[in-house]
């Protein structure tokens with residue numbers, strides 16, 4: 001029995017009663033008990049739980065037991081409103097503080113917080129960085145701080161957000177209350193980085209696993225843009241129920257949505273270039289079932305919970321497998337079967353490569369920030385720095401400021417203003433400080449390669465995902481993905497005239513064990529390639545132009 005389980009014995013009764021009477025839940029799901037026990041024992045906890053597995057109960061229940069406030073930091077204002085309404089229905093006091101409130105609403109929330117006592121406070125990471133808000137909280141520091149979407153704090157996470165960098169400083173200002181970090185996915189690297197960023201030396205990590213048996217993964221290879229269009233239209237005709245189609249660019253979203261509307265489909269779309277009000281309206285059309293299909297960029301999704309989503313189709317490879325798992329994982333949260341389909345066109349990799357060429361602060365940028373700061377008063381606000389560096393975006397500047405803080409070349413004062421510090425002989429150079437982002441770019445590149453390898457693999461899709469997250473254990477195959485259902489190279493039917501000539505057929509296909517790595521081979525429909533690896537009956541071959549594909553050995557003949 002784990003120590004957490006032992007403790008649950010002690011706290012079991014009030015928890016059971018609360019569960020039934022307040023939350024109307026008969027018993028906790030796998031993982032929830034362990035997380036709640038860890039939180040109640042005052043430990044810093046990171047809970048990695050798949051979406052739809054009841055993450056919010058993991059803080060709502062402890063919040064109902066603590067004497068003080070529970071502060072929930074979330075990047076998603078739309079989600080806060082949802083949570084707030086649900087909590088009010090349960091009779092739990094909760095307030096939100098974010099940019100969507102009117103002045104009167106904000107004053108009311110502030111008044112409630114200053115009363116102290118048990119309540120749940122929702123805020124954005126930006127709000128947590130505000131001096132006024134921190135001093136309001138400091139009079140009655142929260143019993144627990146919940147960091148939702150915690151992967152956003154990590155440089156290695158797929159959705160890094162500069163605003164999250166302020167959280168550690170805010171926690172210190174609040175006397176470092178216990179933290180519960182929540183996320184649906186985190187690799188080993190991201191876990192370690194979350195611990196570092198939160199300054200949580202003894203982070204209790206509870207990973208309930210990411211496998212969801214109801215999700216059927218498949219990849220459909222297409223050879224040109226037209227074929228991709230035809231395929232997505234066919235898939236949408238053949239598939240019933242509501243679903244999401246992800247495209248990589250705003251233009252691709254608008255084009256497809258227009259095309260579908262022309263064809264009489266019930267469709268709406270979502271991307272970052274729409275005005276806030278329009279985004280909200282379109283999101284609601286999908287969420288409340290008035291539209292069947294949502295065509296969107298990856299701006300649509302974090303915090304979206306539409307359990308009856310029956311399919312998620314990707315028109316392009318996302319930047320990495322974490323992003324793919326999160327986006328595709330929006331399907332089937334009700335536990336019923338759902339399809340996750342990736343349309344793979346080899347050239348799409350270039351679109352992602354383009355996105356990867358993002359600008360992170362360079363050594364020169366750091367030098368420019370210091371020069372600009374030297375022109376300001378000894379203590380200056382972030383906004384003053386921003387206005388003297390108009391060519392920097394806010395996010396870019398925040399990251400640069402964080403690097404300088406990490407290098408102890410910049411100090412963040414109690415009231416969250418800044419001042420420069422004189423460099424010491426031991427101070428790192430700008431080049432050293434910027435190195436972290438040089439590394440990040442290299443990792444981003446590798447992550448894209450892994451995503452592409454997934455698209456081209458002949459192995460069980462779930463096995464590949466679980467391996468990526470270090471969660472495979474003795475998992476062998478899901479039996480529902482395309483590669484489990486029909487072996488590679490048979491998935492795309494080969495027409496008779498594309499079969500190898502009789503002479504080639506007459507050659508006995510080499511048993512997999514006799515296909516040598518590095519040898520030149522030929523496969524129907526494809527050019528001559530070089531064997532990269534042989535696993536069981538599956539042979540992975542590299543073709544010119546950097547593509548790799550996996551085939552059953554029986555289709556592979558020596559060139």
Ligand SMILES: [Zn+2]
Nearest residue numbers: 460478481484
């Ligand atoms: Zn499988």
